[in-house]
Amino acid sequence: MVVRILRLLRPADIGVFMAKAPATDKPKARRKAAPKSSVDATPEALLQFYRDMLLIRRFEEKAGQMYGMGLIGGFCHLYIGQEAVVVGARAATEESDAVITTYRDHGHMLACGMDPRGVMAELTGRIGGYSRGKGGSMHMFARDKNFYGGHGIVGASTSLGTGIALANRYLDNNEVTLTYFGDGAANQGQVYESFNMAALWKLPVLYIIENNQYAMGTSTARSTAQTKLHKRGDAFGIPGSECDGMDVLAVRDAVAKAVKHMRAGKGPYILEAMTYRYRGHSMSDPAKYRTRDEVTKVRKERDPIDHIRDQILESGAASEDALKAIDKEVKAIVTDAADFAQQSPEPDLSELYTDIVITADAAE
Amino acid sequence: MPIAITMPALSPTMEEGTLAKWLKAEGDPVAAGDVIAEIETDKATMEIEAVDEGTLGTILVAEGTEGVKVNTVIAQLLEEGEDAGSAQAAPSGGNGAEAPTSAPDTPEPAAAPVATPAVAKPVVTIAADPDIPAGTAMTEITVREALRDAMAEEMRRDESVFLMGEEVAQYQGAYKVSQGLLEEFGDKRVVDTPITEHGFAGVGVGAAYRGLRPIVEFMTFNFALQAIDHIINSAAKTLYMSGGAMPVPIVFRGPNGAAARVAAQHSQNFASWYASVPGLKVVAPYSAADAKGLLKAAIRDPNPVIFLENEILYGVSQEVPDLEDYVLPIGKARVVRPGTDVTIVAYSISVRDALQAGEQLAAEGIDAEVIDLRTLRPLDTATVVESVRKTNRIVAVEEGWPVCGICAEIAAVLMEQAFDDLDAPMVRVTGEDVPMPYAANLEALALPNPNKIVQAAKSVCYRD
Ligand SMILES: Cc1ncc(C[n+]2csc(CCOP(=O)(O)OP(=O)(O)O)c2C)c(N)n1
Ligand SMILES: [Mg+2]
Numbered sequence: 001m002v003v004r005i006l007r008l009l010r011p012a013d014i015g016v017f018m019a020k021a022p023a024t025d026k027p028k029a030r031r032k033a034a035p036k037s038s039v040d041a042t043p044e045a046l047l048q049f050y051r052d053m054l055l056i057r058r059f060e061e062k063a064g065q066m067y068g069m070g071l072i073g074g075f076c077h078l079y080i081g082q083e084a085v086v087v088g089a090r091a092a093t094e095e096s097d098a099v100i101t102t103y104r105d106h107g108h109m110l111a112c113g114m115d116p117r118g119v120m121a122e123l124t125g126r127i128g129g130y131s132r133g134k135g136g137s138m139h140m141f142a143r144d145k146n147f148y149g150g151h152g153i154v155g156a157s158t159s160l161g162t163g164i165a166l167a168n169r170y171l172d173n174n175e176v177t178l179t180y181f182g183d184g185a186a187n188q189g190q191v192y193e194s195f196n197m198a199a200l201w202k203l204p205v206l207y208i209i210e211n212n213q214y215a216m217g218t219s220t221a222r223s224t225a226q227t228k229l230h231k232r233g234d235a236f237g238i239p240g241s242e243c244d245g246m247d248v249l250a251v252r253d254a255v256a257k258a259v260k261h262m263r264a265g266k267g268p269y270i271l272e273a274m275t276y277r278y279r280g281h282s283m284s285d286p287a288k289y290r291t292r293d294e295v296t297k298v299r300k301e302r303d304p305i306d307h308i309r310d311q312i313l314e315s316g317a318a319s320e321d322a323l324k325a326i327d328k329e330v331k332a333i334v335t336d337a338a339d340f341a342q343q344s345p346e347p348d349l350s351e352l353y354t355d356i357v358i359t360a361d362a363a364e
Numbered sequence: 365m366p367i368a369i370t371m372p373a374l375s376p377t378m379e380e381g382t383l384a385k386w387l388k389a390e391g392d393p394v395a396a397g398d399v400i401a402e403i404e405t406d407k408a409t410m411e412i413e414a415v416d417e418g419t420l421g422t423i424l425v426a427e428g429t430e431g432v433k434v435n436t437v438i439a440q441l442l443e444e445g446e447d448a449g450s451a452q453a454a455p456s457g458g459n460g461a462e463a464p465t466s467a468p469d470t471p472e473p474a475a476a477p478v479a480t481p482a483v484a485k486p487v488v489t490i491a492a493d494p495d496i497p498a499g500t501a502m503t504e505i506t507v508r509e510a511l512r513d514a515m516a517e518e519m520r521r522d523e524s525v526f527l528m529g530e531e532v533a534q535y536q537g538a539y540k541v542s543q544g545l546l547e548e549f550g551d552k553r554v555v556d557t558p559i560t561e562h563g564f565a566g567v568g569v570g571a572a573y574r575g576l577r578p579i580v581e582f583m584t585f586n587f588a589l590q591a592i593d594h595i596i597n598s599a600a601k602t603l604y605m606s607g608g609a610m611p612v613p614i615v616f617r618g619p620n621g622a623a624a625r626v627a628a629q630h631s632q633n634f635a636s637w638y639a640s641v642p643g644l645k646v647v648a649p650y651s652a653a654d655a656k657g658l659l660k661a662a663i664r665d666p667n668p669v670i671f672l673e674n675e676i677l678y679g680v681s682q683e684v685p686d687l688e689d690y691v692l693p694i695g696k697a698r699v700v701r702p703g704t705d706v707t708i709v710a711y712s713i714s715v716r717d718a719l720q721a722g723e724q725l726a727a728e729g730i731d732a733e734v735i736d737l738r739t740l741r742p743l744d745t746a747t748v749v750e751s752v753r754k755t756n757r758i759v760a761v762e763e764g765w766p767v768c769g770i771c772a773e774i775a776a777v778l779m780e781q782a783f784d785d786l787d788a789p790m791v792r793v794t795g796e797d798v799p800m801p802y803a804a805n806l807e808a809l810a811l812p813n814p815n816k817i818v819q820a821a822k823s824v825c826y827r828d
Contacts, residue, residue: 349806
């Protein structure tokens with residue numbers, strides 16, 4: 001076994017356990033720089049973040065392997081590198097709050113507490129998958145977890161998420177909607193149509209832009225006139241801020257602030273999480289639009305899992321052994337999911353013609 | 365237990381590849397994310413990344429080995445405390461390496477979306493094209509190259525022609541159709557757009573109003589749904605609404621129809637949608653030669669043309685005539701296999717299936733005539749009717765949905781023009797009337813194939 005060499009902490013990482021006063025809610029004040037997080041989380045919370053991010057990482061690595069073995073087909077957009085975004089956001093919201101995202105969705109589903117077995121079996125196109133094998137990597141839903149999908153059309157999640165927020169406002173239930181989309185999606189027209197309606201009707205929707213700097217092979221600088229994507233709400237009076245999407249605590253804090261704003265009835269909020277995808281856009285990607293050095297540098301210096309690992313060990317929240325135990329637990333979950341996904345049978349051929357339309361009584 | 369590192373697949377259809385290079389030696393430490401080897405196929409070079417950490421144990425497949433089957437164990441990864449000796453034990457399941465994630469030298473797509481599945485070249489003969497003078501030299505190129513050549517030739521010929529779309533320039537096209545165009549024509553004429561289909565389709569139409577000849581590439585026609593308002597309301601109707609004052613010379617092109625395993629939002633055929641709209645021309649070629657000759661015609665046409673390509677056909681190599689300026693007429697079908705017993709009409713990738721069915725039928729003593737419609741609007745009904753007058757039986761094939769499809773239109777035309785010529789009711793072979801499922805077995809069931817066409821042909825010949 002290669003002993004993992006812990007990288008030296010950057011000065012900004014060296015946090016202390018400290019009780020922080022609840023963040024004051026000043027939605028109108030824009031932040032100039034990304035908020036710096038200090039290690040203000042309980043040891044249990046830190047370990048939970050570590051575990052949740054590691055589960056996504058290992059799950060995605062396994063999915064990549066299974067793709068290589070021909071068990072998964074078509075598109076398979078891995079979330080490796082971006083784990084802190086969904087885990088941090090989930091920590092600042094309630095289970096009853098809704099989540100909707102794009103095709104890069106496996107991490108979001110796991111963070112919502114969906115069963116890794118069901119997700120992996122959908123990737124292999126088997127009956128045990130969340131969509132009974134009919135949806136695949138990009139299309140899974142779980143109403144009981146308030147997860148509204150996986151959507152393959154770039155930009156679609158924004159208006160759909162705005163609609164979920166409209167329903168929540170209509171139902172007067174104080175739930176918020178986390179609407180995820182990418183930096184590339186941020187240029188679609190429906191995003192701005194949605195912003196306008198959300199601001200006009202003060203809808204409780206948090207637009208989380210996962211800015212991983214590339215849309216397929218196009219960097220934000222090559223596609224986008226205003227590259228500060230969180231400022232894109234200015235014209236509608238929607239407050240926005242940016243956070244370090246490679247730092248789970250920074251994401252958690254930023255989302256908490258936005259959630260407070262929304263639950264106070266002040267309408268939508270835009271959060272730009274600065275992140276990075278390590279892998280290709282989908283499984284095979286010519287990777288000519290960025291250098292290997294660029295990827296290696298981010299992995300070495302900004303990796304969200306290494307980062308929290310360091311925070312845990314540095315702060316003494318847990319020992320190396322405790323982390324190893326988590327590694328083992330996560331590995332077992334992923335292995336189990338992969339086994340399940342291979343053993344679950346293909347859908348019965350009769351499934352071809354089911355679920356196209358539904359009768360009123362079946363919908364009850 | 366050592367972990368087996370196996371030969372990964374670059375796409376669901378890859379079966380074997382060359383182990384080009386080992387970047388780690390036996391005994392080298394390996395960390396997750398390290399590139400351990402490079403593999404090659406005819407389409408791409410890919411790096412294998414380690415997922416687990418450990419030490420590289422015995423290398424079982426030497427570098428330079430060709431024809432390594434997917435899933436062959438190529439090396440072993442030793443975990444903590446293991447030595448190469450214990451590696452002799454049967455390797456545990458799993459795979460110590462990751463599917464390749466980068467292809468530094470990808471000459472061909474395998475690109476962003478799905479890797480283009482390798483398509484077996486149909487073992488069928490295609491009738492000589494009467495539009496090509498006898499004795500013309502032919503060159504074998506892929507459909508992808510034929511499309512690129514058509515655009516390049518028209519861009520050389522006419523300064524007002526330019527290409528815009530997502531990833532068409534620097535990335536060389538999501539499916540590599542625009543390969544080399546940026547280098548030749550520069551970024552004024554090969555324009556990368558943001559992901560804004562509705563916007564850039566409208567921008568293209570506006571540029572056409574002002575006299576340019578834009579080629580607007582949709583990464584796939586699934587995404588043209590965002591833009592369909594401009595295609596129909598701003599492009600198709602303007603000549604009419606302006607009493608002839610405002611022509612709209614524009615081409616909207618890109619892959620249409622089912623790809624492989626990409627599910628309902630990314631696998632659909634919009635041919636009949638566009639074919640129903642007055643003011644549009646709709647072209648859907650099958651062969652490389654037609655792709656070239658018809659795309660050149662589409663670019664020169666003074667009307668909005670919807671040019672429907674097919675992702676699975678991009679990599680197919682076929683003969684294209686070595687002619688200076690090979691332009692085909694829009695609106696003409698072509699008999700690609702002459703026959704006397706039954707007519708099979710098809711377009712786009714379904715022509716491949718129809719030709720294969722034609723071979724199978726011949727083996728069973730049925731002489732099928734296969735017609736490639738090539739253009740769907742205006743539809744060359746004369747060629748279809750003429751064939752039916754001869755064979756008296758017809759099967760119509762398309763990959764799209766049956767309801768209100770191109771085949772349904774052909775049935776109506778035959779009712780009107782050839783009712784008395786039919787000895788049997790027409791039979792359709794279409795995609796099933798369902799959204800495209802992801803599961804491999806259901807997807808196969810949802811699509812037409814040569815066997816289904818053979819069955820249909822036999823049934824109209826009362827031979828089943
Ligand atoms: C409307 C539409 N256009 C194009 C595509 C093809 N496509 C899929 S993902 C993608 C890039 C999106 O990038 P971004 O929004 O930054 O998200 P990321 O992939 O980085 O998570 C493109 C162009 C699509 N799915 N939908
Ligand atoms: Mg992106």
